[in-house]
Amino acid sequence: MDEDGGDGRHHAEDAYERQQRLEVLLHELRTSLTTIRGWAELPLQGLSDDPELMVRALRRIQDEADHMHQAVQQVFPRADTSWVRPLDAEPVDLRDVADEAVADLGLLDPERPIARENSGRPTLVADNRMLRHAIRNLLDNALRHTPAGSPVTVAVRGPVAGSGGRPQVELSVSDQGPGMSPHDIARLTSPRSEDRRIEPGGGLGLSIVRRVVERHGGEVSVHSAPDRGTTVTVTFPTVSVSSGN
Structure with missing residues (x-):
């Protein structure tokens, strides 16, 4: 370790960065799961006779599931990828x-x-x-x-x-x-x-x-x-x- 405690600071920064990633992941997963639950409950509310609404609900559920997968990949990336992905x-x-x-x-x-x-x-x-x-x-x-x-x-x-x-x-x-x-x-x-x-x-x-x-x-x-x-x-x-x- 160098005299000014550089290694200790780097370890602390790495731990804080990991904590930030987990906080963001949990927040995004909660948001997506709440949205999925809302759209999935439509048939239970007697609205399943509207085909257009059901198609919209399924698309929203699929999109939120994709977002959850993407959020996990960003927080736990492969070795050749970055946490912050390029904009699509x-x-x-x-x-x-x-x-x-x-x-x-x-x-x-x-x-x-x-x-x-x-x-x-x-x-x-x-x-x-x-x-x-x-x-x-x-x-x-x-x-x-x-x-x-x-x-x-x-x-x-x-x-x-x-x-x-x-x-x-x-x-x-x-x-x-x-x-x-x-x-x-x-x-x-x-x-x-x-x-x-x-x-x-x-x-x-x-x-x-x-x-x-x-x-x-x-x-x-x-x-x-x-x-x-x-x-x-x-x-x-x-x-x-x-x-x-």
Whole structure:
């Protein structure tokens, strides 16, 4: 060991990294399993006579199962692969991503009023599966931290002029809950160069959202006040996306 205890720090960092991977894996598996359970219960609710709905349910179950397999592969990769896989970029309509996330959560909290707002044709080049799970985490966080029956609004806009006049698309989730703490806001919106650790517990979903958005060259902004609700907005460039490291 060198004099400054370098080996000890490396071991500690490796242990922390492994713990982070397991925290992310458990969070993603719980999210996918909850979605699978919701869609799988449709026949028990007397809705199996709708063929289109059943096909949609089976596709969602298959997609979530694929995501679970992929999550496990990322956390326990083969020797020649990286934990952070390259983005599988393709044209994505942000409205479709929002609709699917709302449909998923509507199965789990059918009494919750979730409003949808669309403006323009918000298309971007992105990893569809990764983007979908980020938005799902964002909406799930809004539902879990607001009173039962409290309304949530999911709005999609674009293209709009961003910084420097560059076109971008936006998705925002607004709630009427107790608001976010300054600590959570700072962790979600701090610059990329600052601490990027994923935190366990209630902030894990928001940390995953931030990582996905940043990998797509986007940004996260938060407007929140005590007892006046929270609006989290994610913005993405509409042109292209890098492989993302």
